[in-house]
Amino acid sequence: MNHQLNPHQWVTAHADYLYNFAITRLNDEEQAKDLVQETFLAALQKVPGFEGKSSERTWLTAILKNKIIDVYRKKSSGLKNVTVQEAAEQEQNVFFNSDDGHWTTSGGPKEFGIEDKDNLVSKEFERILKQCLRKLPALWTSVFTMKHIDEETTEAICAELKVSAGNFWVIIHRAKVNLRACLQKNWI
Amino acid sequence: MGYLKRVIYNCKKATLLIEKREMASLTFKEAFELRLHLFGCSFCRIYKKQSAVINQMVKQLFHDSSHVGAKLDDTFKQELQGRIEDELNKS
Numbered sequence: 001m002n003h004q005l006n007p008h009q010w011v012t013a014h015a016d017y018l019y020n021f022a023i024t025r026l027n028d029e030e031q032a033k034d035l036v037q038e039t040f041l042a043a044l045q046k047v048p049g050f051e052g053k054s055s056e057r058t059w060l061t062a063i064l065k066n067k068i069i070d071v072y073r074k075k076s077s078g079l080k081n082v083t084v085q086e087a088a089e090q091e092q093n094v095f096f097n098s099d100d101g102h103w104t105t106s107g108g109p110k111e112f113g114i115e116d117k118d119n120l121v122s123k124e125f126e127r128i129l130k131q132c133l134r135k136l137p138a139l140w141t142s143v144f145t146m147k148h149i150d151e152e153t154t155e156a157i158c159a160e161l162k163v164s165a166g167n168f169w170v171i172i173h174r175a176k177v178n179l180r181a182c183l184q185k186n187w188i
Numbered sequence: 189m190g191y192l193k194r195v196i197y198n199c200k201k202a203t204l205l206i207e208k209r210e211m212a213s214l215t216f217k218e219a220f221e222l223r224l225h226l227f228g229c230s231f232c233r234i235y236k237k238q239s240a241v242i243n244q245m246v247k248q249l250f251h252d253s254s255h256v257g258a259k260l261d262d263t264f265k266q267e268l269q270g271r272i273e274d275e276l277n278k279s
Binding site for chain 1: 189194197198199200201203204207208211212231232234235237238239241242243245246247249250251257258259260264265268269271272273275276
């Protein structure tokens, strides 16, 4: 089937869809708005190259996705910075002893009622979860969406974000330890 | 400190392995070290349970928010379509 492009209808037909796609992956409304705009403008330049193999929406989404990955990359390049890594280490010392890696007295996890999945459906908890997620580095949100929504492999994510496999797990771990601690602190 | 004792004490490493296992597979050595650690560490056993549940919840949240539907405001949309029309007229 040969798909057609109709730029006169783009905003009406796809703007909200693309906006949602971007918000879910960036957690930032302003940035999502900017990217939707950039996507349409970039797409206009690419119109002559459109071969009609995918639908208009799929084609536009692919352009947006590349733009989102650029944002991720910019954010993750900061991690190569030595001072940032040192800060991360320092921060981990709140949770783990620097000599043997054991939980610190205040850092150790306590049960706080989420261990049993049946108790989970709570609007209040969802609110706290959102709040805690907002404090996390954007990179973790990106990695998590790529993994769990787009269902990409770890290797693909590392390649796209240009992060080494070793650093990848450090990023995930650090974010999760912080998220868990934030939930425990605010939920009890 | 001997090897086993280091594994038994190191919650930082164990929790990293817990995260890794949620997303990928562990090497034989990593899997052994994690089992050994969890056997003796109640903190990390709690962490493991919570970590899995948190993954579930975040995933659910992302899925919900991608279906609920945020909307761009109409003024922004009009301006955006206007810019697109301008570009189209240029060429």
